Amino acid sequence: MIGDNHKIELRVLRDEDIPLLNEWLGKEYIKKWFGEKEQWLNEIEQRNGSYDFITHFIVYCNDRKIGYGLHADCFYVKDMKDGDHDFSELYGEVTEANHTFEIGYLIGEEEYLAKGIGKRMIRLLEEKIIELGGKEIAADPLEENLISIKTLLSNGFKKKKDGDYRKTLD
Numbered sequence: 001m002i003g004d005n006h007k008i009e010l011r012v013l014r015d016e017d018i019p020l021l022n023e024w025l026g027k028e029y030i031k032k033w034f035g036e037k038e039q040w041l042n043e044i045e046q047r048n049g050s051y052d053f054i055t056h057f058i059v060y061c062n063d064r065k066i067g068y069g070l071h072a073d074c075f076y077v078k079d080m081k082d083g084d085h086d087f088s089e090l091y092g093e094v095t096e097a098n099h100t101f102e103i104g105y106l107i108g109e110e111e112y113l114a115k116g117i118g119k120r121m122i123r124l125l126e127e128k129i130i131e132l133g134g135k136e137i138a139a140d141p142l143e144e145n146l147i148s149i150k151t152l153l154s155n156g157f158k159k160k161k162d163g164d165y166r167k168t169l170d
């Protein structure tokens with residue numbers, strides 16, 4: 001467990017972070033949950049254009065880059081097309097911007113796995129969403145990703161249905 005004396009923070013992803021993220025997305029323990037990295041890298045490359053509703057972060061532990069996180073406004077996510085997801089089925093009921101935000105996260109450096117960092121990353125993403133005025137957070141892990149689901153549940157998320165976990169913000 002990484003204690004509270006370890007500084008975990010999110011910093012907005014920069015161009016120079018992309019090669020490291022590319023490396024992380026190629027690791028087998030990440031690839032099995034995130035799929036092919038090309039889709040992710042395409043979204044990142046277009047983060048100031050057609051994917052400007054997604055904010056990408058690099059996660060730092062004591063100033064070392066260890067992971068990646070994102071939040072995306074589900075009002076725009078619901079119209080996305082990708083081979084693995086039917087986002088309109090997941091988020092079709094989202095009728096206004098800045099209400100529901102999807103999150104995603106990974107720990108790219110193996111020595112930081114199983115140390116409680118995922119739980120802290122989710123809390124940091126939640127803080128960012130609250131700052132934006134968000135009312136709900138969504139996550140869509142594969143049901144086989146028991147570690148991620150356990151982490152979401154320990155952060156107050158509730159299962160809506162398979163692959164759809166939500167948390168209402170106060």
